Amino acid sequence: MLNSAIEIKNVGKKYNIAHQRGGYVSLRDVITNILKNPFKHAKHKAKKALGRIEKEEFWALKDIDLTIKKGEVIGIIGSNGAGKSTLLKLLSRITPPTTGEIKISGRIASLLEVGTGFHPELTGRENIFLNGAILGMTKKEIVERFDDIVEFSGVEQFIDTPVKRYSSGMYVRLAFAVAAHMEPDILVVDEVLAVGDAEFQKKSLGKLDAVSKAENRTILFVSHNMAAIQKLCKRCILLEGGKIKMVGETKKIIDFYLHRQDKISKLPLEERNDRKGSGNVRFTKCELLTPIPENNTLKLKLSYKNKTENTYTDVKISLSIKDSNKEHITNITNNVLNQRIDIQKGRGDIYIEIMNFNLESGKYMLSLFIATDKMNSEILDSIEDAFMFNIDNNNFYKTGNLPPTRSKVLFNFTFENNN
Amino acid sequence: MVMKTTILKPKKTFSWNDFKEIWEYRELAYFFAWRDIKVRYKQTFVGIAWAVFQPFMAMVVFSIFFGGLAKMPSDGIPYPIFVYSGLLFWQFFSSALSETSNSLVGNANIITKVYFPRLILPISGIVTKFVDFGIASLILVGLMFYYNFTPSPIILLVLPLLLFITFITAVGGGLFLAAINVKYRDVRYILPYFIQMLLFVTPVIYPASITGKWSVLLAINPMTGVIKTSRAALFGNAPINWELLGISLVAVLILLVIGIVFFKKTERYFADIV
Incomplete structure (x- = not known):
């Protein structure tokens, strides 16, 4: 009897980029193209057959x-x-x-x-x-x-x-x-x-x-x-x-x-290549404005660059927080609050405040996501684990005492004597 | 116990093993067909009414306009029953064809998640069409009584053959269209018009006899043979043209082979582009 269940030998899988994007084309477009520019089309086909055109492919x-x-x-x-x-x-x-x-x-x-x-x-x-x-x-x-x-x-x-x-x-x-x-x-x-x-x-x-x-x-x-x-x-x-x-x-x-x-997430955002989306708008920087939450409020600044000439109105921006074990904790999205964010031409900043930040001291990862609308019609940019931050000595209870260990979340609570 | 060994390679050559595999997956094919029937006839009344309504309404409309107003000849058969016999097969063919063409795109969520021989999708999709055909033919039986026609007993022999030819035509053409449909997603919008056009080159609403010398061209269409033969067997208005039927059978079998080869050629990449 064989000892191995699966043997994989020298396996590769190549995709055409076009396929990755949903792949299908409409027959109407193809026919219009051929009729409009029969020579160009033929030339393109010939070049493709001869391998002159760099094929849009990648090895997954x-x-x-x-x-x-x-x-x-x-x-x-x-x-x-x-x-x-x-x-x-x-x-x-x-x-x-x-x-x-x-x-x-x-x-x-x-x-x-x-x-x-x-x-x-x-x-x-x-x-x-x-x-x-x-x-x-x-x-x-x-x-x-x-x-x-x-x-x-x-x-x-x-x-x-x-x-x-x-x-x-x-x-x-x-x-x-x-x-x-x-x-x-x-x-x-x-x-x-x-x-x-x-x-x-x-x-x-x-x-x-x-x-x-x-x-x-x-x-x-x-x-x-x-x-x-x-x-x-x-x-x-x-x-x-x-x-x-x-x-x-x-x-x-x-x-x-x-x-x-960890190391990758310390790279400046602009140098990150592990991102998805059309790239029409790119996050360029994410900054913590308050190293330690002040008054339990965490302030963030997101910088972006709009590479197009369009203004994107009412976009969806989503930040998700994960803990050091990569377990998802929460999501912060402007749409739930019906807060409208517009992306102007050129560069710009978005300020975010998280009130009542009640996570225990520790290391957290922030993933960033931006799409043109809440239906995610066009994902502009998406970076997994874009930003790492540490919460040290979270003075959540404002007593100067450290919260008890082994908590993930901190609650507001009161104790009362019933004498 | 001997374990089954599967080897996955880049280019699998087309082999008889593919057909063996379909046989191995027959239970899944059965479940797909079972699903379609369940869903279609879940509300029994609506399901049955729909199967009957479509050809019945078409018959009424055609009888009024073509039979009544335009005085379309019908080989001496009362027009309603003449057109209904044609519509019965036509409906089976056209719905089976469009079902097959949409079988891959319609089941994309399953295709991208689980492996099974893709050919069973179009095949099991047609099973409901057989059920529809069965239900709709009850109307024909009623009409036969009403107009006092006794079909020749040969219909028992001919009917399965006609259904088989129709089935093969729809599957053969449908497989070809299904593969194209995956790549060019607008094909499904063109398809209904295409099928409507086909209706006019098939002797459904008119008798094949009025085409005169062009009837040879009409014979290329396998559905011509099917509908002509069904009328001959049902009403005895003409002898059954076995030669024409034989040609149709050969033609559709060739169509089926082309359909399968084309389908198999593109099958392996469906999941990448669906």
Whole structure:
């Protein structure tokens, strides 16, 4: 019997940039182009065929060599755009590799999303069967596990109600319950645990842990949640820019990764390349105006540069705060307050005040995001972990006493003697 | 226990294994079809009414304008039943064709998340069309009684063959369109007009006999053979032209092969551009 579950040899995946942007073109445009400029079009085609035009392509993955043993639970980490999702897509056969070869022994199932193929008009019961079949279970298997699935999901009462009437929590629980009862030889899991409420997340993680301990089950697990990775996986892979940066013991890899992320986040914003969006507006600087929250208020200054001649009115600016474990804490967006922010031509600044800043002393990461409107019609700029800041000696209670240790959040409270 | 080994390579050559694989995934195909039927007939009355309403209303309108006002010849058959027999197959064909063409784009959320042989999507999508056909043909039975027609028993032999030809035509053409539809997203807006045009080059509202010397051109359209034969078998107005039927069958099988080859060629990259 083979000892390895997955053998990846020299695998690469190339994308055309055009495909990345949503790919499809309209036939109307193509025909108009040909009719308008038949010669130009022909010339362009000819040049393309001869390789004279630099093709807009990039390698999402390159030179990946990896062997995963049977029964191994392996974590995959890396920043956005490092190629994690592409790797999972290749393994789940959604898209073929451009180069190399992947050998998989055993039945593989992938969980890139919970609730794939759920139909809102169908009942919970019907969706269990449909979703189960899509995930690769046979009808017999679904029937056998049906009761367990329903019990795990905790939606017994509504099992014959169309899922369009479910709350989003119920929906996700049912969807995960189906997924959790797959029993493939190899399971590929993407960031699916980031759904549902905290209690359900804990339950899901526990289930995954139990599944991983089952005999000879191989699991590949992608997550941004370092705590979860550390809990589940012995070995870990760090991807960076489409290549394997490091493979090894989880603790070591995570430390290395977090340290590296720290360094990157110390780069001046203008030099950062790990950003997404059209780039028409770019954040150029993020500054803390108050090193220590004054009066529990944190003041920030965001500088931007508008590279176009347009003024963008009523944009959406979003800041998200993560703790040092990369766990998301909160989001701050101007739209929730209906506060209108306009981006003028040239350079400009935006001032942000966070009142009642009640996070414990520690290290925090700020991600920045700007889009033209709250529908995110055009993402102008988005930088993950753009800015790191330390909260030292947060004098939250204004008593000069340090808050008790091991808190994440600080509340305002009072004690009273009842004599 | 022997574990199944899968090898993923950049360019998978087109092989018979693909068809074996479809067989392995037959349960999923069944579930997709089951889903479509469930959703369509969830509200039983509305589902059935819709399946009947479309061809029925078309028959009424065509009977008034073409049969009544324009005095369209109909080979001596009462116009309503003449046009309905044509519409029945036409409806099956046109809805199956558009269903197949939209099968990939319509299921994009599944295609980008889970692997299965993509061919089962268009195939299972057509199953509901068979059900619609079955329901709509009840009206034809009613009309046959009303106008006092007894079909020749050969219809039992011919009907499955006609359905098969229609099915293959719709799948063959649909697979081709489905692949194009993924790349050029405006194809789906053109498609309804395209199908409407096809209606006029198919002898649905007029008898093939009025085309005279152009009838050869009409015969290129496989649906011509289907509709002519169905009328011949139902009403006995003409002998069944087995030769024409044979040509249609060969033509649609070629169309199917072209459709599958084209579909398979682009299939592997659907997930990248959908």
